[in-house]
Structures are given as structure tokens and as C-alpha cells.
Amino acid sequence: xxxxxxxxxxxxxxxxxxxxxxxxxxxxxGKAEITELCQLCKACLxxxxxxxxxxxxxxxxxxxxxxxxxxxxxxxxxxxVIAGVSFELLGAGRRLADKLxxxxxxxxxxxxxxxxxxxxxxxxxxxxxxxxELFRNFNDEPFAALLSRLIGQHKPEIVLAGATPxxxxxxxRVAARLHTGLTADCTSLDIDGESRDLLQVRPxxxxxxxxxxxxxxxxxxxxxxxxxVMKRAEYDLSRNGExxxxxxxxxxxxxxxxxxxxxxxxxxxxxxxxxIIVSGGRGVGGEKGFHLLYELADALGAxxxxxxxxxxxxxxxxxxxxxxxxxxxxxxxxxxxxxxGAVQHLVGMQSSDIIIAINxxxxxxxxxxxxxxxxGDLFEIIPLLTKRIREAKGL
Amino acid sequence: xxxVVCIKQVPDTAEVRINPETNTLIRDGVPSIxxxxxxxxxxxxxxxxxxxxxxxxALTMGPPQAEVALREALSMGVDDxxxxxxxxxxxxxxxATAYTLSKAIQLLGADIILxxxxxxDGDTAQVGPEIAEFLDIPHISYIRKIDEAGGGRIVVxxxxxxxxxxxxxxxxxxxxxxxxxxxxxLPSLKGKMAAKKAMIRKLTAADIGAEESSLGLxxxxxxxxxxxxxxxxxxxxxxxxxxxxxxxxxxxxxxxLKCL
Numbered sequence: 001x002x003x004x005x006x007x008x009x010x011x012x013x014x015x016x017x018x019x020x021x022x023x024x025x026x027x028x029x030g031k032a033e034i035t036e037l038c039q040l041c042k043a044c045l046x047x048x049x050x051x052x053x054x055x056x057x058x059x060x061x062x063x064x065x066x067x068x069x070x071x072x073x074x075x076x077x078x079x080x081v082i083a084g085v086s087f088e089l090l091g092a093g094r095r096l097a098d099k100l101x102x103x104x105x106x107x108x109x110x111x112x113x114x115x116x117x118x119x120x121x122x123x124x125x126x127x128x129x130x131x132x133e134l135f136r137n138f139n140d141e142p143f144a145a146l147l148s149r150l151i152g153q154h155k156p157e158i159v160l161a162g163a164t165p166x167x168x169x170x171x172x173r174v175a176a177r178l179h180t181g182l183t184a185d186c187t188s189l190d191i192d193g194e195s196r197d198l199l200q201v202r203p204x205x206x207x208x209x210x211x212x213x214x215x216x217x218x219x220x221x222x223x224x225x226x227x228x229v230m231k232r233a234e235y236d237l238s239r240n241g242e243x244x245x246x247x248x249x250x251x252x253x254x255x256x257x258x259x260x261x262x263x264x265x266x267x268x269x270x271x272x273x274x275x276i277i278v279s280g281g282r283g284v285g286g287e288k289g290f291h292l293l294y295e296l297a298d299a300l301g302a303x304x305x306x307x308x309x310x311x312x313x314x315x316x317x318x319x320x321x322x323x324x325x326x327x328x329x330x331x332x333x334x335x336x337x338x339x340x341g342a343v344q345h346l347v348g349m350q351s352s353d354i355i356i357a358i359n360x361x362x363x364x365x366x367x368x369x370x371x372x373x374x375x376g377d378l379f380e381i382i383p384l385l386t387k388r389i390r391e392a393k394g395l
Numbered sequence: 396x397x398x399v400v401c402i403k404q405v406p407d408t409a410e411v412r413i414n415p416e417t418n419t420l421i422r423d424g425v426p427s428i429x430x431x432x433x434x435x436x437x438x439x440x441x442x443x444x445x446x447x448x449x450x451x452x453a454l455t456m457g458p459p460q461a462e463v464a465l466r467e468a469l470s471m472g473v474d475d476x477x478x479x480x481x482x483x484x485x486x487x488x489x490x491a492t493a494y495t496l497s498k499a500i501q502l503l504g505a506d507i508i509l510x511x512x513x514x515x516d517g518d519t520a521q522v523g524p525e526i527a528e529f530l531d532i533p534h535i536s537y538i539r540k541i542d543e544a545g546g547g548r549i550v551v552x553x554x555x556x557x558x559x560x561x562x563x564x565x566x567x568x569x570x571x572x573x574x575x576x577x578x579x580x581l582p583s584l585k586g587k588m589a590a591k592k593a594m595i596r597k598l599t600a601a602d603i604g605a606e607e608s609s610l611g612l613x614x615x616x617x618x619x620x621x622x623x624x625x626x627x628x629x630x631x632x633x634x635x636x637x638x639x640x641x642x643x644x645x646x647x648x649x650x651x652l653k654c655l
Contacts, residue, residue, distance in 0.1 A: 021406045021516070036458050039486070078556075078557065139562075140534055140535070144528070165537060168521075169524055169534075170524065173525065173527065173528040173534075175525070176490060179490070180490075181616030184517075199620070203518070204516065205406075208408065209625070210624070211621070211622050212620040213620065214617065215616050217616065254532075254533040255568075256562065256563045257561070257562055260559075261558045261561070262557055262558040324518075333654055350625075356645065371630060372645055373632070373633040374633075375633070376641065377638075380638050381642060389649075392649075392650060
């Protein structure tokens with residue numbers, strides 16, 4: 001096994017035992033032992049006070065590194081509108097491409113006359129565009145088939161897509177077909193200065209820990225990237241680029257979209273585009289408590305969010321939920337009122353510019369991510385704050 | 396109608412906490428469960444069987460202890476269970492996991508393969524679509540409703556960001572399901588008794604005819620470089636004083652940042 005315990009230095013202190021999420025470390029005859037339950041998640045590395053747990057070198061150098069140049073971004077669109085995440089990916093892709101000294105391409109599937117030019121203005125050097133009607137609706141097979149074919153022909157070193165329902169559904173097929181690695185839902189990307197490999201950071205265990213993932217030998221290195229985490233590049237009207245038209249010949253689909261039903265909740269849209277969000281958690285105590293938040297939100301021109309605890313209690317509908325199982329948001333200001341800060345909530349709002357935490361428990365983990373923290377009773381604080389904000393704004 | 400449901404035994408991540416001093420997971424007393432999304436996949440297969448007939452097999456890959464998850468699936472009413480277990484599978488990433496599961500599914504045979512949308516420990520949502528690619532069959536993700544299943548075709552509703560799509564597919568097909576799809580049944584007493592006695596088929600790398608170079612750590616294109624605790628904010632300012640003073644200080648900061 002590639003993670004081993006040095007029995008000479010192990011003191012049997014059991015520190016490592018509780019670090020393992022898979023119960024794979026046991027103490028036998030006073031020494032730690034890694035059992036077959038080990039999933040190689042590496043949570044135990046670095047935990048040992050004696051440095052007795054380490055990886056063996058077996059994991060690397062299995063096959064020759066395959067070649068590739070250029071960074072690619074899959075630009076997702078729905079109903080002829082390019083998704084915001086596509087511009088964020090171009091921002092991230094531009095930075096990676098500049099670091100590698102290579103170019104940035106975008107791939108756009110489906111009719112959209114102005115789309116390629118738009119992608120160039122947002123940072124792409126080249127756009128591959130297939131206008132075929134086959135791509136008007138989303139079906140996994142044709143999207144995977146055409147993207148795989150383009151990657152096979154042009155051999156980029158990095159391919160990024162949005163960690164959206166579309167990206168997370170068909171990109172795995174592409175990675176499987178091309179026999180290369182794919183990292184899901186990345187929140188940070190960088191280039192390793194030495195190896196030039198892509199460092200892909202993502203949350204795991206419900207956001208309790210972060211993992212850096214590498215794809216050292218196969219190319220392209222593929223990642224889906226969480227929306228609203230990466231910064232867009234500057235929109236530059238003077239940018240020029242190349243547009244390459246692509247044909248969908250020989251691409252078929254065994255699934256067919258019969259109907260598309262929109263159930264757009266205004267709340268959800270507002271949340272993801274909000275400049276200011278006022279969110280409530282268990283500490284808000286009930287629907288009445290949320291009325292206080294609505295008043296604050298009204299004074300601020302803010303949208304209303306909630307933690308899972310508040311939604312589970314039935315105080316506010318699911319569409320307001322922020323977090324791992326709700327929406328990921330990134331407003332300028334996020335008010336967390338009576339939210340303790342379970343990691344599953346934090347991963348959905350951590351990228352907010354300013355986080356204001358109001359909680360009566362000074363030990364609440366929400367204060368670890370807060371820009372401003374107020375310890376106290378929100379039923380006193382919120383009405384006063386609402387009043388003072390109204391005054392400050394001359395309302 | 397032959398159905399295979401892929402399930403995964405996971406630590407209940409809702410119970411996992413980080414010790415901020417040592418940056419390690421606190422796992423004391425965290426139970427192993429069937430990945431919650433997979434329980435909905437089992438329920439969906441049982442409901443299809445009730446309408447269209449057929450057989451449901453639960454399949455998992457893991458250490459011998461993963462048998463517990465399969466017995467739970469049996470107690471809910473699946474007909475058969477198979478456990479992929481072999482030291483050669485250790486360290487599999489999603490590519491190698493999907494490859495291994497697809498080889499087993501080829502052996503078992505299936506018209507419909509069901510998976511949970513994602514597993515709560517890894518949260519990748521990649522294994523389902525990757526299995527479909529290895530089997531060269533279509534897949535549809537985030538199924539929230541199954542309208543029709545039978546006669547060589549299936550009609551389902553796929554949950555999207557802005558609503559849902561109604562999608563038709565030929566069979567065989569792989570579906571990944573979301574929790575809105577159904578309310579899973581609880582195991583019956585009779586089911587529990589039967590599950591205790593049931594034979595669980597064990598499959599090794601040799602049994603599924605897998606290529607060794609595609610298995611486990613060797614077959615995995617990705618590697619974990621390191622693991623760390625999420626960072627806490629360094630610019631934090633706790634506002635002190637009476638309630639009035641705290642609120643005043645906050646309003647002053649917001650005005651200073653031109654937020655008001």
C-alpha cells in the first residue's frame with residue numbers, strides 16, 4: 001500500500017486513528033497499522049507527531065506523460081445565452097494560459113451568432129463553434145462525442161468546464177473516453193511552478209476538508225469549476241481572436257429532449273446575482289424572526305438567504321437555501337444572522353467579499369470566516385441595525 | 396427488466412467535524428451508511444420492478460465490510476447483491492472505479508442502471524456518467540421523476556438549474572437520481588430476516604475480466620496531492636461594546652466601504 005507506517009518511530013499514540021474518515025487505521029501490538037479499508041485519501045499524512053506516516057513512492061511514474069498545449073474552456077449556453085460561469089472560466093483560463101505561456105480557446109456548441117465574438121472579448125484567443133441544431137438542447141452523448149473529438153484533434157493540456165448540471169453530467173464521459181483524469185467542482189486552480197501540472201483544489205467530505213488533486217501523466221488535465229468562485233477577466237472590446245467553425249458530422253444521440261419546462265424561481269436568480277444577501281439560520285427561531293430579516297433586507301435592497309437548518313425547520317422555502325445542497329452565492333456583502341456556520345453552509349457563501357456574522361455564541365464557527373463579527377442577540381441587533389441603516393441611507 | 400443499482404458505503408459526512416487545532420477530521424462515532432442518494436436509486440428500481448417486473452441487483456465496490464451496505468439494500472427488497480472486492484481495486488479514482496463497476500455490470504447484464512447523483516464523501520458525481528461511457532450506453536443525470544419505463548424505452552424528468560427537461564431514451568440506459576425522486580421505503584422485518592441469510596456474490600478482478608493496468612491506484616489518472624482544512628479569514632474584526640456601539644461600528648464600517 002502506498003501509505004505506510006514506520007514501526008520504528010510510531011509510538012502508538014493513536015493520533016492518526018481518529019484522523020481517518022474510513023476507519024482504516026488500527027493499533028496492533030502498540031503500533032499503528034493501515035488496513036485494507038484505506039482509500040488513500042491522505043487525511044492522515046502530517047497528523048503523526050513523530051512523522052511516522054508517509055507515502056511510498058509507488059504511486060507515480062506509471063506511464064509516460066502525454067503531450068498537450070493550450071488551455072480550453074467549455075462555454076456553456078442554455079437557450080442561446082452564454083452562462084455566466086463561462087466568463088469566469090475564461091478569467092481563470094486566461095490566468096493559467098498566461099502562466100504557462102500558451103493560448104486560451106473556448107468551445108461553444110449550439111446556435112449563437114454573437115457568442116464567439118463575446119467569448120473573445122472575455123479573454124479567448126480562439127473559439128471553436130459548432131452551430132448545429134443538434135446542440136440546441138442538452139443531450140450528454142453528442143456533447144461528449146464532439147468535445148472528445150475536438151480534444152483528440154487539437155490536444156490541449158487543460159480543459160475546464162463549469163460545475164453546473166450540464167458540465168458535471170457530460171464532462172465525465174469525455175474524461176472516460178479520453179482515458180484522462182477529471183476533478184469535480186474545483187474552487188481554486190493554479191500551475192505548479194516546477195512540473196507545470198495543474199493544481200486542482202476542491203472540497204470533499206461535505207466541505208469539511210480541501211484536497212489538492214493532480215493529474216500528473218495523462219492529458220488533458222480536466223476539471224469542472226464551481227460557479228461564482230473564479231473572477232472574470234476584463235471585458236475588452238478591442239480584443240481579436242480566431243473563430244473556427246466545427247461540423248457535427250457523425251455525432252448522434254440516443255436520448256431526446258421532449259420538452260423543456262422552466263421553473264425559474266425569481267428568488268434563486270436574485271440570490272445568485274444579489275449584491276447583498278441577508279441570511280438566517282436556526283438562531284432566527286422561526287418565521288417571525290425572518291420578518292426582522294426581511295425588514296433589514298428591505299432597507300439594504302438585499303435578497304434573503306437561509307441555512308439548511310432554517311429550511312429544514314420549514315421557516316423558509318428551499319429555494320432560499322445557501323450551501324453545499326443549496327445555492328452557491330458570492331455577493332459583495334453577506335449577513336449571516338443566527339447561522340452557526342456548519343461547513344456545508346460555509347462552502348456556499350465563503351467567496352462573498354464581506355461577511356457579517358451576528359450570533360449569540362462567540363464560539364460559533366461562522367466567526368472564523370467573518371469579516372465583521374457581532375456577538376449578541378439578533379432580536380436586539382437586527383431591528384437597531386435596520387433603523388440605523390435607514391437613517392444612514394436617508395430613508 | 397434487469398436492473399443494477401450501484402451503491403456506495405460512506406461515512407456520514409454530516410457528522411464529520413474538523414478539529415481546528417490539529418486540522419484533522421474528528422470521526423469519533425461517525426456511522427457508515429449507504430450514500431443517501433443511492434437509497435433513492437434503490438427505491439426507484441424497486442418501483443420500476445413493481446410496475447414492469449424484472450430483477451434488481453445491488454452492486455458495490457469496496458472492502459469486505461461493504462457487505463453491510465448490500466445487506467441493507469437486500470432488506471429493502473432488492474433481489475440480489477454483488478460485492479466487488481479485491482486488493483487490486485484500492486486507491487481507485489472515479490475513472491478506475493467506473494471502469495471496474497462497468498466490467499461487473501457487463502457480467503451481470505442490465506437494461507437500466509441506477510446510481511445516486513453523487514456520493515456525499517467525494518461529491519464528484521462522475522462515476523455514473525463514466526460507467527455509461529465505458530458501457531457505451533446513454534445516460535441521464537439528476538432524474539427527479541420517471542414518467543414511463545418499459546417497451547425498450549424510458550421517459551424521465553431531468554432537474555436543471557432553471558427548471559426541468561423531459562427526456563426520452565432507448566434502453567439500456569444509466570440514470571443518476573436526486574432525492575426529490577421518491578421517498579425510500581424502510582426495510583421490512585421480513586426483508587431484514589431474508590437479508591441476513593442472503594448469499595452475497597463476491598467478484599474479484601479476475602472474475603470481471605478487468606485489465607490490471609486499469610485498476611486501483613495504477614489505473615487512476617488523478618492523485619490526491621495533499622489534504623488541508625479550509626482556511627479561516629485573516630482580516631476578521633470583532634465589533635465590541637454595547638449593542639448600540641456594535642451596531643454603530645458596523646454602520647460606520649459599511650459607510651466607509653461605500654456599501655450604503
